[in-house]
Amino acid sequence: MLLSxxxxxxxxxxxFPQESICLSSSCTSxxxxxxxxxLTMTSHNFQHIxxxxxxxxxxxxxxxxxxxxxxxxYKEWKAVEKCTNITKSSCNMTDIYxxxxxxxxxxxxxxxxxxxxxxxxxxxxxxxxxxxxPEVSIFYFxxxxxxxxxxxxxxxxxxxxxxELFSSVVIKVKSHDMSEQELNIExxxxxxxxxxxxxxxxxxxxxxxxxxxxxxxxxxxxxxKCFILSPNQESExxxxxxMPLIFATCFIIFPIIISVIxxxxxxxxxxxxxxxxxxxxxxxxxxGPLQLPYEKVTRADVIEKTKKKKMFNESxxxxxxxxxxTQKIENNYTMNGFSPRSLSQNSxxxxxxxxxxxxxxxxxxxxxxxxxxxxxxxxxxxxVKSGPDESRICRIWSNLSEDSNFSSRSEDCFNFNVNLSTVxxxxxxxxxxxxxDAAQILLPVQEEKINLVNSDxxxxxxxxxxxxxKTPLFHVPSKDLxxxxxxxxxxxxxxxxxxxxxxxxxx
Amino acid sequence: MANRxxxxxxxxxxxxxxxxxxxESLRFYQRRTNKSSIYLLKKMIxxxxxxxxxxxxxxxxxxxxxxxxxYQKENATMVxxxxxxxxxxxxxxxxxxxxxxxxxxxxxxxxxxxxxxxxEMALKEEMNQVNSTRLNEESIQHLNNYYQxxxxxxxxxxYSSCSWKIVQVETRLNFIFLYKLTERxxx
Numbered sequence: 001m002l003l004s005x006x007x008x009x010x011x012x013x014x015x016f017p018q019e020s021i022c023l024s025s026s027c028t029s030x031x032x033x034x035x036x037x038x039l040t041m042t043s044h045n046f047q048h049i050x051x052x053x054x055x056x057x058x059x060x061x062x063x064x065x066x067x068x069x070x071x072x073x074y075k076e077w078k079a080v081e082k083c084t085n086i087t088k089s090s091c092n093m094t095d096i097y098x099x100x101x102x103x104x105x106x107x108x109x110x111x112x113x114x115x116x117x118x119x120x121x122x123x124x125x126x127x128x129x130x131x132x133x134p135e136v137s138i139f140y141f142x143x144x145x146x147x148x149x150x151x152x153x154x155x156x157x158x159x160x161x162x163x164e165l166f167s168s169v170v171i172k173v174k175s176h177d178m179s180e181q182e183l184n185i186e187x188x189x190x191x192x193x194x195x196x197x198x199x200x201x202x203x204x205x206x207x208x209x210x211x212x213x214x215x216x217x218x219x220x221x222x223x224x225k226c227f228i229l230s231p232n233q234e235s236e237x238x239x240x241x242x243m244p245l246i247f248a249t250c251f252i253i254f255p256i257i258i259s260v261i262x263x264x265x266x267x268x269x270x271x272x273x274x275x276x277x278x279x280x281x282x283x284x285x286x287x288g289p290l291q292l293p294y295e296k297v298t299r300a301d302v303i304e305k306t307k308k309k310k311m312f313n314e315s316x317x318x319x320x321x322x323x324x325x326t327q328k329i330e331n332n333y334t335m336n337g338f339s340p341r342s343l344s345q346n347s348x349x350x351x352x353x354x355x356x357x358x359x360x361x362x363x364x365x366x367x368x369x370x371x372x373x374x375x376x377x378x379x380x381x382x383x384v385k386s387g388p389d390e391s392r393i394c395r396i397w398s399n400l401s402e403d404s405n406f407s408s409r410s411e412d413c414f415n416f417n418v419n420l421s422t423v424x425x426x427x428x429x430x431x432x433x434x435x436x437d438a439a440q441i442l443l444p445v446q447e448e449k450i451n452l453v454n455s456d457x458x459x460x461x462x463x464x465x466x467x468x469x470k471t472p473l474f475h476v477p478s479k480d481l482x483x484x485x486x487x488x489x490x491x492x493x494x495x496x497x498x499x500x501x502x503x504x505x506x507x
Numbered sequence: 508m509a510n511r512x513x514x515x516x517x518x519x520x521x522x523x524x525x526x527x528x529x530x531e532s533l534r535f536y537q538r539r540t541n542k543s544s545i546y547l548l549k550k551m552i553x554x555x556x557x558x559x560x561x562x563x564x565x566x567x568x569x570x571x572x573x574x575x576x577x578y579q580k581e582n583a584t585m586v587x588x589x590x591x592x593x594x595x596x597x598x599x600x601x602x603x604x605x606x607x608x609x610x611x612x613x614x615x616x617x618x619x620x621x622x623x624x625x626x627e628m629a630l631k632e633e634m635n636q637v638n639s640t641r642l643n644e645e646s647i648q649h650l651n652n653y654y655q656x657x658x659x660x661x662x663x664x665x666y667s668s669c670s671w672k673i674v675q676v677e678t679r680l681n682f683i684f685l686y687k688l689t690e691r692x693x694x
């Protein structure tokens with residue numbers, strides 16, 4: 001396709017026929033050197049314009065006279081009336097010349113009455129004039145083309161006078177392999193003639209041109225019209241004219257658009273004013289160490305204290321109440337503790353995790369994990385391997401019933417909203433809570449209940465007052481969600497320990 | 508009797524079909540050869556020197572050449588053949604190659620000879636059917652007189668180079684009219 005476009009582009013670069021003939025004349029001069037090629041005859045469709053040009057270093061004549069005679073009889077020279085003693089360097093000979101006669105024409109240059117030079121040349125109009133080529137229209141099919149030849153408008157008068165010159169047209173068909181084929185068309189006094197050229201190769205490039213078959217010395221060809229035969233393609237030759245425009249558009253406009261987009265992207269042009277967040281708007285003068293006026297700095301001591309974990313007793317947990325929360329009011333703080341619950345084998349759990357293998361496009365990547373080793377009907381134990389970096393665990397456990405039509409999905413689980421200044425977390429069962437423990441950063445107990453799922457019921461567990469907490473991946477023990485041995489036996493890759501027993505929540 | 512007339516009619520139609528096909532090919536061939544002959548004559552003439560102006564001559568070209576539209580295709584064929592024959596004889600005479608490349612003269616004569624052979628093949632098919640009209644005899648005589656005047660001119664000018672230039676210019680005009688006369692061969 002591109003090759004054809006180039007071929008057409010080159011073909012339509014336009015072949016202008018040579019309309020001027022540099023006459024080989026015989027010049028004689030008396031006082032100045034005159035070359036024999038100073039005369040030029042521009043003959044186009046039997047319109048003859050004779051012109052001459054002298055070299056700059058020659059003596060320029062003041063006026064010129066053009067004369068002519070014929071070769072077929074011994075007749076005197078005759079001056080052209082409109083070109084006698086003229087100052088311009090050209091003469092229109094259209095009305096002087098007959099088509100079939102051989103003429104001798106002379107141009108004489110005078111300076112006052114003194115002859116400076118004289119040039120004579122021979123001219124036969126019917127063989128030396130340049131005729132406009134025929135016009136060609138093409139309509140092509142899959143493996144054949146319709147070629148219509150007709151007269152150009154410029155030959156409408158001449159074709160009636162000299163019919164024999166336009167009786168035959170030669171059509172050249174150039175194929176993709178540079179081979180040429182010539183076809184003769186007889187006009188037979190018709191205005192246009194159409195022929196069909198078949199047995200052409202599909203998907204091949206062809207070029208068509210035409211010229212008059214005449215004895216003229218200079219026979220110009222019509223501009224090349226090229227096309228590609230392709231299946232299911234029918235196109236008129238006029239469509240080819242639009243191809244160079246499309247070609248030029250693709251190679252001029254598109255690069256401009258692409259370059260503008262590139263410059264815009266690189267912000268070489270249309271630079272955007274960057275707006276920095278207000279947090280980075282520092283005062284102009286910052287004396288001493290950086291102190292942000294809107295934040296109060298308070299010294300705090302972190303005291304580490306190891307507490308024993310208590311194993312949650314399953315037998316004691318088979319009560320109807322699924323809420324192991326205990327409350328203890330101490331020091332005006334309401335403490336709620338919550339303990340892990342066991343999951344019955346009949347409960348069904350589904351949990352969504354963001355897995356890289358998951359086809360859901362909305363899900364993000366999740367850390368690698370092992371599939372559950374136990375029966376999938378029950379709560380499964382699993383191990384979550386730590387990723388290369390701390391990452392957020394994004395999963396939710398939901399206990400779904402078959403009747404339940406609720407489904408939830410959250411990016412986070414066990415989310416906590418904590419106001420450190422109002423929270424005290426302590427061990428409700430541990431009376432040995434010391435003042436030191438109380439002096440720790442306390443977590444307030446939310447008044448709202450956290451509904452735990454009853455093992456016999458399948459409800460969705462709502463976790464309210466959540467806040468996203470970034471935690472490293474941690475190892476979750478098998479069977480029970482929380483085990484006292486989790487910290488000791490199993491790999492805990494995070495620094496924090498989450499103990500939902502009757503002990504502390506530590507950070 | 509009826510069978511004999513039917514056979515003659517069939518033969519007449521057959522020859523008419525063959526001759527029409529042969530005239531088309533003849534016209535196509537004549538057009539190409541006339542074009543070549545004109546080109547060769549231009550090369551013979553070359554630069555026309557001004558001193559040859561004094562040797563210009565009016566050979567009184569006959570109207571049979573100037574007005575080709577009057578002919579039917581059969582008569583046109585005969586006129587063409589006669590003209591080619593005379594030109595062949597003219598350029599076969601002595602000193603025809605004076606001032607001209609001998610190769611050009613030989614090529615020119617070969618083209619004319621082949622043209623005549625093609626015409627004779629077409630004329631043989633027409634010879635029994637075409638009546639020799641008085642028009643054709645007069646035309647042949649006028650042509651013969653025309654070319655005799657040219658021969659006499661050359662002899663008087665002693666076959667000078669300028670006289671040959673004048674004859675070459677005249678012969679080129681002959682072929683232009685031959686090109687136009689060939690168009691009369693179409694149906």
